[in-house]
Amino acid sequence: MKxxxxxxxxxxxxxxxxxxxxxxxxxxxxxxxxxxxxxxEIVDRENFSNTPIKDGDIIEFLYYMGGG
Amino acid sequence: xxxxxxxxxxxxxxxxxxxxxxxxxxxxLSSKVLVIGAGxxxxxxxxxxxxxxxxxxxxVDADFVxxxxxxxxxxxxxxxxxxxxxxxxxxxxxKINPEVRVIxxxxxxxxxxxxxxxxxYDFIIDxxxxxxxxxxxxxxxxxxxxxxxHGGILRFQGQTMTYVPGSTCYRCIFNSPPPKGVVPSxxxxxxxxAMAGLLGTxxxxxxxxxxxxxxxxxxxxxxxxxxxxxxxxxxxxxKNKKCPLCGENREIFELQDYEQYVCEDIREE
Numbered sequence: 001m002k003x004x005x006x007x008x009x010x011x012x013x014x015x016x017x018x019x020x021x022x023x024x025x026x027x028x029x030x031x032x033x034x035x036x037x038x039x040x041e042i043v044d045r046e047n048f049s050n051t052p053i054k055d056g057d058i059i060e061f062l063y064y065m066g067g068g
Numbered sequence: 069x070x071x072x073x074x075x076x077x078x079x080x081x082x083x084x085x086x087x088x089x090x091x092x093x094x095x096x097l098s099s100k101v102l103v104i105g106a107g108x109x110x111x112x113x114x115x116x117x118x119x120x121x122x123x124x125x126x127x128v129d130a131d132f133v134x135x136x137x138x139x140x141x142x143x144x145x146x147x148x149x150x151x152x153x154x155x156x157x158x159x160x161x162x163k164i165n166p167e168v169r170v171i172x173x174x175x176x177x178x179x180x181x182x183x184x185x186x187x188x189y190d191f192i193i194d195x196x197x198x199x200x201x202x203x204x205x206x207x208x209x210x211x212x213x214x215x216x217x218h219g220g221i222l223r224f225q226g227q228t229m230t231y232v233p234g235s236t237c238y239r240c241i242f243n244s245p246p247p248k249g250v251v252p253s254x255x256x257x258x259x260x261x262a263m264a265g266l267l268g269t270x271x272x273x274x275x276x277x278x279x280x281x282x283x284x285x286x287x288x289x290x291x292x293x294x295x296x297x298x299x300x301x302x303x304x305x306x307k308n309k310k311c312p313l314c315g316e317n318r319e320i321f322e323l324q325d326y327e328q329y330v331c332e333d334i335r336e337e
Contacts, residue, residue, distance in 0.1 A: 064199070068221065
């Protein structure tokens with residue numbers, strides 16, 4: 001399926017995945033460091049594993065930045 | 069307030085802007101802006117706000133100028149090493165524009181003092197370098213109904229958003245501070261000075277736009293900048309119904325002091 005991650009279209013070679021799976025596919029190690037927006041809605045971190053990702057979904061991964 | 073001849077000359081290049089004009093300049097001169105953190109973000113923000121003639125600038129910082137600051141904190145000079153940052157910043161501002169009134173707070177913001185400090189200001193800039201302060205500023209501005217600009221930087225990246233009462237807040241997106249541990253300090257993670265300069269300048273621009281009611285603010289959206297890729301992206305964020313601060317089932321009713329730890333480090337690979 002094709003999804004748009006941080007503005008770029010990406011092909012994921014799996015059909016039935018969750019937000020958590022997607023983070024693993026993207027090799028994100030520290031899930032607790034990521035904020036995810038799924039089709040315009042923020043997804044709670046505890047719901048990553050039960051948020052299905054579908055073809056055409058728009059996903060934003062954001063990371064904490066604390067410097068100033 | 070009526071502009072005098074010197075003011076008309078000093079600010080002529082912005083007074084000719086349709087969005088500013090004489091009225092807008094008078095508004096800037098009668099405005100009060102608080103910059104929390106006179107560091108990488110606060111330096112350019114303070115410089116441009118002072119130069120633009122924002123009449124009163126408050127500066128909050130408890131640190132002293134260190135040689136490691138100078139690579140990005142451009143309001144401080146080599147001869148300022150060891151000096152209180154608020155004093156060093158105040159001296160530069162007075163050189164650029166002596167008619168700006170500078171109020172210094174040689175302290176760190178905490179749950180006990182922040183509401184009283186921000187209450188007197190029209191707009192607040194978060195130029196702090198740690199999550200406890202960033203969440204504290206967000207919450208305090210929410211409780212005091214104050215608009216503010218959030219900024220955060222790391223390495224070659226940065227992100228900024230503007231909050232006005234009722235808009236998407238920092239907690240709508242980031243909920244709560246990240247867990248500590250597993251993360252190197254600011255000095256280990258590193259930051260490129262130009263990134264701080266760019267983001268702090270955008271924060272100054274947001275401030276001026278807010279004060280003038282000009283253009284479109286970064287409200288309900290976050291600007292993400294990656295200077296390595298030379299990428300600028302604006303990501304829209306609706307208010308989060310589950311936000312612990314401003315959502316439907318609020319969990320936060322008072323300010324809290326999180327434990328201090330600096331500069332989270334996260335990488336995808």
